[in-house]
Amino acid sequence: MLDTVREIETPEGVSLRLRAAGAFGRAQAWLLDTLLRAVVFFVGLGIFSMLGRGGVGLGLLLLFALTWVYNVVCEVWFHGQTIGKRVLGLRVVNADATPITLLPSVVRNLLRVVDALPGIYGVGLVVSIIDPSARRVGDIVAGTLVIHADELPAGSKVPVAAPQPLPLPLDADEQAALIEFAERSPQLTPQRQEELANILHPLTGREGSAAIAQISAYANGLLGRT
């Protein structure tokens, strides 16, 4: 499934659109975390080894913390983000978009044992490719979701033009289509813009770049610009 947006209804009755993060971004975040943890471990081991043989014990405690505790602490107390996830702009949330709590976090991180199974995250990769929300086994069982936390690309604005009223009444979704075209046409090539605008010849009565300008004028009118 290509559409990774999940709609979650909040108690207020509005639907939140969560953009599930795919396997690739998550793998990058994991790689970053793993490298970071390796560096911390070896630096820690270097410092502890100056304390004599007991230092090895401290090193093992550090390894334990980095292996099992790091993810849970980051997710529960630092807004669902490990350092790798923060850099990649990912966030772990419960399936209902509320911040992740201790138990789900423990479950999803303990189940890394299963996800990581044949070598490096084989099961996790296969399952997250099959799952429409790109969840790995730990996420499915814990009822959690990894989403893109960074802001949506700022809604592009309809270019300002002299507004014109519509020559005939249109349905709400038809009006929305006009506005969306005006919003997104700067991202298209001029040829494609004209090709799309020509479809509306019955409405605009024009062809080519004049049709584009006409639709933009209608859109400005629909938005209520004066």
Add this chain to the structure above:
Amino acid sequence: MKQEQFVALHAEEWDKLGTWLAQLDRQPKLAMGGEHALDFPVAYRRVCHHLSLARARGYSREVTDRLQQIVQMGHRQLYRPPAPRWHKLAMFLVADFPRLVRQQWRYMLVALFLLYAPAVVAYVLILWKPALAHSLFTTRQLADFDKMYDPANSHIGRSSGTDLQMFGYYIMNNVSIAFRTFASGLLFGVGAIYVLAANGVVIGGVAGHLNAIGYGGPFWRFVVGHSGFELTAIVIAGGAGLQFGLSLLAPGRLPRELALRRAAWIGARLAMGAFAMLIAAAFIEAYWSSIASLPDVVKFGSGACIWLLVLWWLMRGGAGSKHAA
């Protein structure tokens, strides 16, 4: 109402809430002390209302995306979990965890059997034919065991290393085993069964071998102290893995995903409890069990006390408490 009018009417309100929420992420104390803190729920619900209106009226993405962003930030703050409390942790260890273990007693009993039956069989077999130890362990491993439990050794249970070093080792090793036992239960319980039985065979084998060559004294003196916590924790982690795997095989009246989720939450709490028990076990094992100079009475007396404490805690902890969950 046209989109532009709508934005002109409410934009100031949206910006105010958006700025406050952004501040809450960066400087929570300052934001909560601010004058907008009390207005937050009301302001948030108004923005939710505006988002619904904007969608219903077919306003463009310019408005809906902007509102959606604010609602998402607000939702995260309004429905965030309560701050963790030490009291809750203490209640879990004293009452909730033993209750959970008793509630899952069937799985605990099976796990107990899966750990101890292979252990007893291996123990008896090796006592009967000591040469069998060589088919279970390599010669090098056997030499290591012999060195660790040599009655002449001043620190039993280890060939070298300090208390702290061994403490770190026990934590890393034993807790990882417990966590893996639970998690690998997802593979239809096979992982948990394997870990339990394999550990049972190794423990029974070592005990049998050391008894057969006459090093039984130091061995029992070493293990009696921490075994109460350690073996029981492994049994509990195994039981957690078994109930996890069985929920996948036989979800009962629930859909499989839901049954699995419930079992995972029970299992995770059991694993957390086992984690706490293994920390206690590692302390005892590193700092108390290894002292060779104490008389037998102290060693076995303290070991018996710890076993009784563990059993009493698991059998009676949280029973008849007013705070029943």
